[in-house]
Amino acid sequence: MKRYIKLLSKQLFVAAATVAIVAGVAANTFAAFGPSRETRAWTSNENGFDHVTFNSFTGVPNGIGDERDFLRGVQVGRDSVWSDPVTSVNNDTEVEMKIYIHNNADSALNDQPGNPGVAKNVTVRTALPTGAAQAQQVTSYIKADNARPGEIFDTLDLTGSNSGFFELSYIPGSAKLHTGTQVSALSDTLVTTGVNIGDQKGCFEYVREITFRVKVKMPSYATQKTVRNHGEDSTKWREVANTKIGDKVDWRIWFKNSGTTQLNAVKVVDNLPPHVRVVPGSVKLYNGNYPVANGGYTYPASAVQNDGKQVNVDIGAYLPGGDAYVVFTTEVLNDKEIACGYQQLANVAYTTPEGYGALNDSARINVINDKECAGPSYICESLTVDKIGGRKVRATVKAPVSGNAKVKTVTYNYGDASTAKVTDKLVDEYEYKADGTYKITATVTFTVNGADKVVTSDNCAKMVTFTTTPTKELPKTGAGSIVGLFAATSLVGAAAHNVISRRRA
Template sequence: MRKYIKIKYIIFTIAITAVLSYGLFPLTACAWGDNGGGRPSYTEEEIDNGAIGATEISDGENYKKTDNYPGTIVFNSISNGIIGDEKNFVGARECFQRADGTWIGATKDTIWNPDEIEVEDGHTYIIRMYVHNNNPNGEDAVAKNTKISFILPIDSAKEIEVNGIINSSNATPSRYWDHVTFKSSNLFHLEYIENTALLENNGIGKGGVVLSDDLIQADGGILIGYDKLDGRIPGCYQYDGFVTIKVKAVFDYDFIADTQVRLAGEKTWQDTVTANVGDKVEFQIQYKNTSNKSQTHVVLRDILPPNLRYVPGSTKLMDAKYPNGATINEDVLVDDNGFLIGDYSAGSNAYVMFTAEVVDDSLACGQNTLINKGQAYVNDKLLEDRATVIIYKDENYDFTSAQTIQITAIIIGISICIVILIWLIYKIIKFNRRK
């Protein structure tokens, strides 16, 4: 009997801990998800009838005086919304650019592939994210600090997942994600087309407003909004919006480009390093001809982000002609036209290395992610690979309100688990003493 009671208490403790841990550290196996562990779905009729906030239909003409007003702020949870099931809020389709620069297939009225899309070499695709605060009570139920981002993998593969993420500091859940998968029978990568991020809504985005390219891989996302880019989005359909970006699919069967980084003085090349202001970092761009033909007029170029400053005269070329490396006095590698390294036979390769210094021209407090782009051009085809330098400014990290809430919730959850465990141990000891 005593053993049975011990086991019962232990199972109870494990169950409580598992439930709390799942709420704090949710896992999801499906395309969509959230940090609430899987939010419920609502129909439009359920929303009208007060499922997440009182309405005149649910509570009569005095609904604004009820306890359920204005209610809870929830994003993208309507199962029969204007895009269908809002949990599937990221989709893609092919688009084409006209001679005048406008695009065909870039409107919200066209058919979208919400789950996966087959790509063709050199074709352009538009990725759409739908953002809808489902609360029916408009300006009285404003989502705050609303941020969005797209996670666009830079590696080559036969299947590439692009995730769209929505964050809001006062929504429940506070973080939402969904993805669309790009597929091909060939290895390929996706290149983001700069200055194509667009917000469309009935406010500031009427006709479309261009967003910062920082929404790609953005740590925490960039602010959007209804009438300003201030993170504020009222509830209901009239305040919803669409964010779109454009990407190009590039097949990787003729040549490769690989960019890596290391701290100056180290030997190992990496995709990501952590550095401090004043440090010097070295970048390496590798080009390799993977075809069975010679390639002519190969050009390498590097695009440094702000806060990384090229060290003049540091470029070196290493290939079959220069096996020990040749110093290039001209700094053409970081110019607009790049560095013409020459012609390369089938299977041959080349390395270009240079040094950059970490400076503080515009670093923010906390973590700064600096993405350097190494590019290789063969004829009219471009391949790009990236290497990352992470900089921490100041010792004290400037947490956002959403991060503070998450950390506080984790601490509270762990504390509750500890208290329950201590209480159960006390009960077990007390029970044993009675026996």
């Protein structure tokens, strides 16, 4: 056994011609292998098994370790250590995988009558995952007619860079069998029905390996939202358009599959700004199947949803390089909120391929009116302070606004050296820790035409006082006082009795 381990260190194949691979495996692995079977810890004096079994030694040197973890990989051109898992794989790269195959039968059985140490019809198969996911798992199987157990398996986990979704596709012609220093091509059936690599003798000197490669394909897509005044030509699409009440504007959402994998069931959702409505029958799709020259495809009325506040359509599947446009028209409504001055309305669109995250982009219209809006007004009008039990108070601020002004925050200072409280609420409660007279002030920050304005006033300041009324001390009428009173009364009574007695005598 010891002699064969030395041979093994020279003969094991080191993969990936484009990168120097160092024999070894990452310390943390997440391999799932099976089925449960007898294992032996390798030592230089350990004999092989008395039957054919695969990959059942642990602690094997030369970077092998636990043979049950027999499927490992590297990202070609990046990794230098065979590992399980292979993490953060990048788009359009190749991952090379290695299947380690060791018949653990003792070498003494190879030449006995019937060759009981030789594995018959060794077949290896790998199952690749389908579809896109943020994590993928590859499973390889090894079996032989006379092996116990009949078939074993191991998995290899992979994750995408930046938690991205990705697919794995087998690279045809990449499967190779490595027997010592000899390398031979294997059938691509390795990743379908499996490939028979013939018989294999027991012991380390007969270890074989299979390598193959897969391509990493990550989705990549883009979206853009633009606008133009209705009737303008195709050169006028832009991010912002000026318009007025009653005008019509066209909105366009562009989607492109800029990656290397097909994207399916792409959804386009457009959340309309307030004060506009979709012109019926204007929602259209333009792509390779529905070109502009043929008028595109007109969506039914059901494309407009959420009480007319949203356009929601499925634009289908797109091969790499494919793109599409969704176009629709809205009318600017005569609503009082936008009936004066200058108002900007933003329109946000989202594109989401099935199984992936959403992208969004926005375009805007400026609604410009001849009528000027009244200037904004804002004031800290009053502060009311109510005692609500103990030393607790409720402060209520009145801060009316008009025009393009709104309350942003209120700063409450309770006058007791505590930290001022900043909140967006016009009502606040506070409890003092001690009696005293305190000045409560409220300072209001308004947002006016996009700028902050800080306002206070004498009306937004109030005094509050807390005192505790002392308790009056009652006369001492304890037992001692009662005894004294009783004694004094008795002496007076006795004296009076003596006087009366003498007079009678």
